[in-house]
Amino acid sequence: MSNRGIKDDLNLDENIKDLFQKNMTDIKLDNFFKEKLIAMKNDVKPVSPVRAFLEKEICIPVASVSAAAGVMIIVAGFLINSLLLPGEIPQPKYQIIEMMQISEAQLNVKD
Amino acid sequence: MTRAPGELIKRLLVSDETAYVELVNTYGEKLLHLAYMVVGDRQLAEDVVQESFLALYAKLQNFRGESSLSTWLTRITLNKAKNKIRPKLFQKIAYFWEINATDTAPLPQDNYEKQEKQSIVREIMLSLPIKYRDVLYLHYFEELKIKEIAEILDVSQSGVKTRLQRGRNQMKDLLKERGLD
Numbered sequence: 001m002s003n004r005g006i007k008d009d010l011n012l013d014e015n016i017k018d019l020f021q022k023n024m025t026d027i028k029l030d031n032f033f034k035e036k037l038i039a040m041k042n043d044v045k046p047v048s049p050v051r052a053f054l055e056k057e058i059c060i061p062v063a064s065v066s067a068a069a070g071v072m073i074i075v076a077g078f079l080i081n082s083l084l085l086p087g088e089i090p091q092p093k094y095q096i097i098e099m100m101q102i103s104e105a106q107l108n109v110k111d
Numbered sequence: 112m113t114r115a116p117g118e119l120i121k122r123l124l125v126s127d128e129t130a131y132v133e134l135v136n137t138y139g140e141k142l143l144h145l146a147y148m149v150v151g152d153r154q155l156a157e158d159v160v161q162e163s164f165l166a167l168y169a170k171l172q173n174f175r176g177e178s179s180l181s182t183w184l185t186r187i188t189l190n191k192a193k194n195k196i197r198p199k200l201f202q203k204i205a206y207f208w209e210i211n212a213t214d215t216a217p218l219p220q221d222n223y224e225k226q227e228k229q230s231i232v233r234e235i236m237l238s239l240p241i242k243y244r245d246v247l248y249l250h251y252f253e254e255l256k257i258k259e260i261a262e263i264l265d266v267s268q269s270g271v272k273t274r275l276q277r278g279r280n281q282m283k284d285l286l287k288e289r290g291l292d
Contacts, residue, residue, distance in 0.1 A: 012279060012283055012286075015286055015291065016251050016279070016282055017251045017252070019232055019235060019236070019282075019286075020247075020248060020252040021252070023147075023148070023232050024144050024147070024252070027144055027147050027153065027156070028140065029135075029143055033139075034135050036161070037139055037160070037161065037164050038131045038132060040164055040165055041168045043165070044169045045169075
């Protein structure tokens, strides 16, 4: 690479650095925000061992596990409902007619 | 007095109040800069930093120390910042209905030039694709090594070098376009 090329490259590096510096000039961490960040430690609830295991070892976010569990409970509810609590079984019509005929016959006998 | 990062973790684990102050003093502004570089908005950047610290506090007990605290925090902040700017369905709808309320009051002359320069700088930054912007930022502003950047971004070292080169070229073109080269 020529001397001019190297100089251009160095200039570009300086320009990029300078650009980032300028972009961050006004971005400072004020004391109020610092205190807020420190105080946030009190808002955090400790992670349960089960959750830690699921998130760290198996890489499953717990939020998705609870959502999946909710869906599974609903589906299981529908299945159990259809298996254990069947609706009223319709009576065959001929059986009703037969019963009516029997009762009519009994009335006739009494008469 | 500067102490080893491993020791800071130990002190955080026993809820040493001074350790939390040291943590925020050491990493707070650094992470705010990083988040601002990605999202381009002060308020959003502060939200990202808060979320990152919350994540650290919540997972401190399980921190294994496989990567340094700095690397871990940088990675988490970067991912959260990128998530913030990822377009979401509801955000798209909100943009559709958004009313652009701009302040039309004239700016004082002395502030005008400064604001103008700042906006040009921000415009250049934000016009660079995020995959080059974060690499350039970590290399030039944070002055991290290629190996460290690769660990933060979870890409190979050659991948970082390629992005760095392409990012530099794009930045060169952007600076040339605006007569800042």
